[in-house]
Each structure stands twice: as structure tokens, then as C-alpha cells.
Amino acid sequence: MRVLFHDPELCIACRQCEEVCSETFFRQADAEKSKIRIHESEDGLHGAAFCNQCGECIDVCPTKALYRDKRGVVRIKRDLCVGCLTCVGFCPSLVMYWHADETVPFKCVSCGMCERECPEGALEIVDVEDVPAPAEPHRTIQQGVK
Amino acid sequence: MAENGGTPRRVLSEFSYEPAAAQKGYTGQTLYVNLTDGTVASKEVTEEMKEKFIGGRGFGLWYLWHGVEDDTKWDDPENEIVISSGPCGGITQYPGSGKSLVVSISPLTNVVIDSNVGGHFGPLLKAAGFDAMEVQGKADEDVIVYIDGTTGKITIEAAPDVPVDTHKIGHWLIEDMAETEEDRYYMSAVSAGSGADHSRFGCLNFSFYDRRREEPRFKQAGRGGIGTVFRDKGIKALVVKTDPIRGDMNHPAEPARISRVGAKMHKEIHDYDDEQCRMRKRGTTYLVQIMNDYDLLPTHNFRYGSHEDAPKINGDVWEHEWFTQGIPDGCWYGCTMACSHAVDGYELRTGPYKGECVIVDGPEYETLGGCGSNCGIFEPWAVLEINFYCDTYGLDTISFGTGTAFVMECYEAGILDKEKTGGLELNFGNAEAALELLHQVGRGEGFGLIFGEGIHRMKDIFVEKFGADRQFLEDIGMEAKGLEYSEYVTKESLAQQGGYGLSNKGPQHDEAWLIFMDQVNNQIPTFEDKAEALHYFPMWRTWFGLCGFCKVLWNDITPPDNALTDEPAKIPEHVQNYVDVFSGVTGRDVSKEDLIAQSERVYQFQRVFNIRLGYGLRDHDAVPYRSQGPVTVEEYESRAERYDKQLKEDVGVDPEAMSVEEKVAALREYREDQYEKLIDAVYKRRGWTMNGVPKRETLEAVGLDYPDVLAVVEPHLDA
Numbered sequence: 001m002r003v004l005f006h007d008p009e010l011c012i013a014c015r016q017c018e019e020v021c022s023e024t025f026f027r028q029a030d031a032e033k034s035k036i037r038i039h040e041s042e043d044g045l046h047g048a049a050f051c052n053q054c055g056e057c058i059d060v061c062p063t064k065a066l067y068r069d070k071r072g073v074v075r076i077k078r079d080l081c082v083g084c085l086t087c088v089g090f091c092p093s094l095v096m097y098w099h100a101d102e103t104v105p106f107k108c109v110s111c112g113m114c115e116r117e118c119p120e121g122a123l124e125i126v127d128v129e130d131v132p133a134p135a136e137p138h139r140t141i142q143q144g145v146k
Numbered sequence: 147m148a149e150n151g152g153t154p155r156r157v158l159s160e161f162s163y164e165p166a167a168a169q170k171g172y173t174g175q176t177l178y179v180n181l182t183d184g185t186v187a188s189k190e191v192t193e194e195m196k197e198k199f200i201g202g203r204g205f206g207l208w209y210l211w212h213g214v215e216d217d218t219k220w221d222d223p224e225n226e227i228v229i230s231s232g233p234c235g236g237i238t239q240y241p242g243s244g245k246s247l248v249v250s251i252s253p254l255t256n257v258v259i260d261s262n263v264g265g266h267f268g269p270l271l272k273a274a275g276f277d278a279m280e281v282q283g284k285a286d287e288d289v290i291v292y293i294d295g296t297t298g299k300i301t302i303e304a305a306p307d308v309p310v311d312t313h314k315i316g317h318w319l320i321e322d323m324a325e326t327e328e329d330r331y332y333m334s335a336v337s338a339g340s341g342a343d344h345s346r347f348g349c350l351n352f353s354f355y356d357r358r359r360e361e362p363r364f365k366q367a368g369r370g371g372i373g374t375v376f377r378d379k380g381i382k383a384l385v386v387k388t389d390p391i392r393g394d395m396n397h398p399a400e401p402a403r404i405s406r407v408g409a410k411m412h413k414e415i416h417d418y419d420d421e422q423c424r425m426r427k428r429g430t431t432y433l434v435q436i437m438n439d440y441d442l443l444p445t446h447n448f449r450y451g452s453h454e455d456a457p458k459i460n461g462d463v464w465e466h467e468w469f470t471q472g473i474p475d476g477c478w479y480g481c482t483m484a485c486s487h488a489v490d491g492y493e494l495r496t497g498p499y500k501g502e503c504v505i506v507d508g509p510e511y512e513t514l515g516g517c518g519s520n521c522g523i524f525e526p527w528a529v530l531e532i533n534f535y536c537d538t539y540g541l542d543t544i545s546f547g548t549g550t551a552f553v554m555e556c557y558e559a560g561i562l563d564k565e566k567t568g569g570l571e572l573n574f575g576n577a578e579a580a581l582e583l584l585h586q587v588g589r590g591e592g593f594g595l596i597f598g599e600g601i602h603r604m605k606d607i608f609v610e611k612f613g614a615d616r617q618f619l620e621d622i623g624m625e626a627k628g629l630e631y632s633e634y635v636t637k638e639s640l641a642q643q644g645g646y647g648l649s650n651k652g653p654q655h656d657e658a659w660l661i662f663m664d665q666v667n668n669q670i671p672t673f674e675d676k677a678e679a680l681h682y683f684p685m686w687r688t689w690f691g692l693c694g695f696c697k698v699l700w701n702d703i704t705p706p707d708n709a710l711t712d713e714p715a716k717i718p719e720h721v722q723n724y725v726d727v728f729s730g731v732t733g734r735d736v737s738k739e740d741l742i743a744q745s746e747r748v749y750q751f752q753r754v755f756n757i758r759l760g761y762g763l764r765d766h767d768a769v770p771y772r773s774q775g776p777v778t779v780e781e782y783e784s785r786a787e788r789y790d791k792q793l794k795e796d797v798g799v800d801p802e803a804m805s806v807e808e809k810v811a812a813l814r815e816y817r818e819d820q821y822e823k824l825i826d827a828v829y830k831r832r833g834w835t836m837n838g839v840p841k842r843e844t845l846e847a848v849g850l851d852y853p854d855v856l857a858v859v860e861p862h863l864d865a
Binding site: 059060061062063064079081082083084085086088089090098100103104 | 238239331357358390391392393394401402405408409410411412413414415416472474476479480481482
């Protein structure tokens, strides 16, 4: 299954990933609409918060709008979503995002746009065999999924 | 002929409209239906209504006030059933925002009843273009009212072949009325059942489609007999259908403000529910053990507060042995408290549907207390079976449970016997007899017809027909204003005796639940303290029902630092959440004090309404002595140490020199006097005369200086 991996050793917090992500999905450069969020750290090991496709949100969705696609990526059926934000509050990693302009929450779908855009090679889409365990907030970030 | 899946229906009346989208929580339109002459019309919701009555119960009272006469009875054609959610009803981001309030004149109390209910009808009604639905008149034949918000068409249809019982209505709705799978998601029906035809405590069921179970589910507007009014009007079902629901359905003024507190609240539930009430796993059943531990669980018609068998029906049993786990059991989208649990695949053992495998919605605490412990029934299957049949017959489980406990005590006291009950051996604990009684109500037969009158009228019948002792029945019949008590023992909490007795609609705990503050934590020791609590909490709890909110989200989960706040009982952080959501939806900048002021206006209005209908005075706030103290020697002796101590310390008499009968009498004299003193203090705090009439200045202060409102109280003020 396709999962994004982030390497803090390589990340320079240039935030080009945030920009390309929001431009891809919302046609505007707005970090508040990015599905990946960079957390800068004074020690230089910057973190990144994004979905690791653990799928915890699937079972709590009251409308069955969340599902895992053939590639293992957790996605939202927009026509079923009622915008209740249950998945936002129940995401163990706090990486299901919402924005006041949008009625549907959003999350990383491992599309790879940020991987292509990252100047340092800090982001990579990888194939993993098993569904990742739910991660504590920001642990995804520090440890990646490899 | 209107026909979807095969059950024929005949259109009697038709109305076309342009569905209005909600703006800042209101569509600005109310649907008016008159079943006598077939009128269907749209009425404007005025700015004054929004400003002063907010929505929900407020709108219900406003329409009912203008729809009825001073002498209107529950079964007069002009009586109404008004359904309204409220400006925040239907938002999906904040949990517990899908409630509706139903208002009518009650067959049990002859005054206004308001009953709150989940399910999808209220929010979908708004999505179909209406803030409220007002139903008046009586149909000549059984009808359904079908509101199709997708086409802007409303019809009243003769429906002789549509079923009456609710679980059958549910299947008719999804199999017959819905044409596609998606239709099922966005349809809801209101229904009662055959029991509502034969009793005064009929309830309404509001359906929602459970996408995981792929079955219809139901929540109940249980209290006060509105299902009886519904069937008396000849209604089988109200049906609404809408386009798909989206997260911005209410078009709130500040979406971000709502989403911010909504997401925060979801996270709070995610993080703390497991270690607090475990509502997501067992719902309100968690209360059984707590109430039993504190001697508050009604047992054997409220004689006692605990029973050794209570653990057989406590929350652990329902969580681990009965409720299906892991399903989002909210009764409206986004309710992560998810307390609407269900038992799946239950095979019915009795009655007309014996052998059917069904979903049982619940049981909730009130059903376990009422139909379980209060009747001495501690077998989970029996409570489930009663729960299911009450729902499908359209009967309130609280009135059924408290009523059954009453007739069981009458049976054991010899007031009733097998001859009088037509063979029912109504001993405490006899689940089979309780179920047969229930089926008799469903069929409209035998003792079930007497029972269906409710406790208040059964007392008269037992005195007149069976020569029963009036005083004994008045003491043990757990009703006030004609409404059966909900399921908490109040003997040791004077404040909660008032919480029940001084409520507008009758003894239902949704106005005030002060037992822990009062009895357990001793936070409100003086009469003035209790009166303040009996002002604040009824006003606060009323507010949920103006807006479309569920009370459970306020205090069945608390922020981890709540105990460190100035007023933990009020849960300040959650109150602020509601300020944010209300302001965020309506765009009205309010403070937490404003919320109480909004409620107080509606609350005072309801009191005046009761007076207008010939009730609502001090005499009507009386309570049965069973709610205040031990009626019988047996009850006294069961807690003799407690009562003896009180006689010595509070009453100032020496119990050792007294017979038990003398002790019962002395305690009674003291406790009844305490209740009167409480009434004095509460009336003063609420701005009422000592006869319970809101003073002119009280009404003026809350903006109720309407001539017709003042005209109701003035004769009483002069007196």
C-alpha cells in the first residue's frame, strides 16, 4: 500500500510540499489547506504531519464516506460526507484536516505531488505490506513509516 | 393514486412550494397542515419569533398558544402537534445537534407537554425548507403526510394499508417509499403505533436510517402522550425526504467557529469517554449501577433505591453481552457520544411479532429503571422485549414502567387481584404478566384498557370500582400533574423533589437533576441555594430544547480540568462551547447569561400557558409522598437507621420512644413541611406569587408583556 514517508534528517522546512499540496487540491497556495503540515523545530529536525493510512477513521464515519482504495489509501467519498468532523476529532495522529471554506475534511492520499516537488528528497511515497498502526500525534513525523 | 413500492395511497390534498434553504440556522418558514379540511400552507417565521422564542420548544409553545382556546382539550381538533428542531438543529460538526422538540396538549396532564427526541426528522424537515411543522385538525381516515423536499411537493394521503406499528412503518419507509438506496439515507418518518390508540401515554418514534446495519432505527419523543394525540388525529406517519445533507446545510454565520469547537469536542470524547461514562460503548445504561450504589434506583414502585439483582441489568451486561459494539451509534450525524446503542438480531418471544428477529433500540437507563428494577424485573431479555414492544406500539417506556410498578404494588396490596386484572398475576418480578399487560394495551383489550389511562386516572378507577383507599393510592401513585415519574428515587434529595414537582410539564428529569449536588455533595444546603439551582438548571436545560441540542453532550462528558473551575456543576467550558456554536450559527453575539435569559422567557411562558389552561398553580405542584419519604412501615424499616437519625437530628424527636407508625408520621410531617418551604423559596426566585403565578414585573422583565399573556395572570394577581 502507498504511504508517504518523511525524513526529518533531510527536511529543510522550505514548505514547498504544503504549497504544492494545497495548489493541487484547492488551487491556491494556503498552508491551512495543505494535507501535509511542516512543524519546524529549533534543533533542525523538522517534523511533518500527514496521514499514515492507518484507517482508524473508517469505522467511526457515520455515513461510510471513508474507505480504503485498491492501493490501500484511505479516501473520502465527497458525495456521502456530511462534514461532521468525527474523523477529525478521532484521528489518532490529528492529520485529518478541516477548513472553514470546505464542507468536507481532507487528508493525505499519497498522491506523490509533494515527493516530486521536495528539493531535498525528504519526502517519498513507499510501498508497505501491512497497514500501519495508528500513530500518536507527530510520531509519524519523527519516525516515518519505514 | 400515489404508489412507490406497492402499498397504495390516495392523495387527498396537495401543495407545491419552493424549498427555502436555511440561512444562519433558519429557513424562515413553517409548514402548517390542517387534517380536518386538508389545508397545507407555508407560514412565515417572524423575526420576533426568532428573537424571543429561538426555536424548538419556543416555537412549539408559540404556535400552540395561538392555535388553541383556553378550554381546548387534548382530543379537540384545534389541539396541535408542533415539531421543531431549532436554529442549531441539523449542524453536523458539533455532537448532539439533531434534536427536535414536540409540543402538544397532553392527554395525561391536560396542559402543555414538550418532549425531546433524536432521529432525523427535525433536521431533515429543515433541509426540506421548514423550521417547524404545525399539525392541526383531525383526518376522517388514516393518513400520511409526505413532505418531498426534493420536488417541493407536500401531500396528505389516505393510507389504509400502511401499517401502524413503528417497526413496520420503518420497513414500509425504506422498502416502499424509498426508490433508491440514497433515498433511504435522506428520509425519515414520525410514527406512533397501535398502543397509542388505546392509551394516554402514546409516544412518537422518529426514524433514521442506520447505514451500517442497513435498517431503520428509531428514537422516541416519549413523554406526555403525544403519540396518543397523533393517532387521535388519524396520522399513521409524517414522512420527509430531502436532497443529500451537506455540512453547510444551516449556512451558519461563522462556520469556522462551529467547526473549531466541534472538532475539539469530538477529540474530548475520543480521549475521555472511555475513562468517564463509556457512553460510546454502553450509553446511559451506565447509570444503573451508579443509581443502585447511591440508593437512587427505583425498585418496586419507588419503595427502595437499590436491589441485589441490579447488577444483572447494569451497564457491563449491556456492553459485553448485548449491545453491538463498534458501530457509530449517533442519532444524528456527527454525534460522537453515540449513545443510541442497539441489540441486533433479537428474536421476540411473545406477542404478535413472536419469532421475528428485530433490532431493539436501547434499552436506555430510564427503560431499565422503569420497566426493569421498578417492576422487580431483572432479566435482560424481558426488559428488551418490553422496550421493543413499547416502541413499536408507540408507548412511552417511562409511563409504562412506572405505571406497571404502580399496578404491581396495588396487586400485592390486594387492591387488585386476578379477577380484576382478567387473570394477570401482577406481582413484582412477573415479566410475563408485564408483557401480557403491554400486549393488552396494544390490542386495546381487558385490563390493558384501564392501565392505558395512566396512574392519575387509574387511582380514580380503583377507588370508584374497587373501593381502594384513596390516600394510599395518592401516596404511592408516582405521578404529578398526571404524568408518571421518570426513574430516580428522590426521597433523600429535597431539591430533586422540587426538580420533579416544580417542573412545567410534570415529573421528568430533563428540567433538573440535582441529586448529586444536593444529596451526595451537599453543595446546595439552604433553601435559597436549592431555589437558585432550581432556577438556573431548569433554565439551562430548557435551552437545549430551544436550539436543537442534546443535553447529554453537556454533562455526560467533562473536560479533564472541569473540577478545578469555579462552578464545576455548570461545566463552564461546555457552556462556552454552546455560546460559540449558537453565535456561530445565528450570527447573534450572545453571552452565557443571554442563553439563560432566552430560556427564562420560554419557561415563564409555559407556566403562564398552564395557568391559561386551568392549571399551573401551587396546588398543581404537589407531589406524591412516595417521592418525599417512606409511605409504609416496611419502607421505613428498610432504612430505619437513616430515618431514625434524621428524626433525632433534623426533626428533634426521640425515635426510641416512638412506634414505627409514629416515626413514619413524624418524618412525613417534617418532610412535607420542608417541601412547602422549598416551594416558597423557588417561587420567590422565579418571580412568582406564593400561588405560583408569574408576577407582572417578572413577565415584563423577560419581554413577555403581551396583552394576552398578562391577561392570563392578572386575575390571579388580583386575587
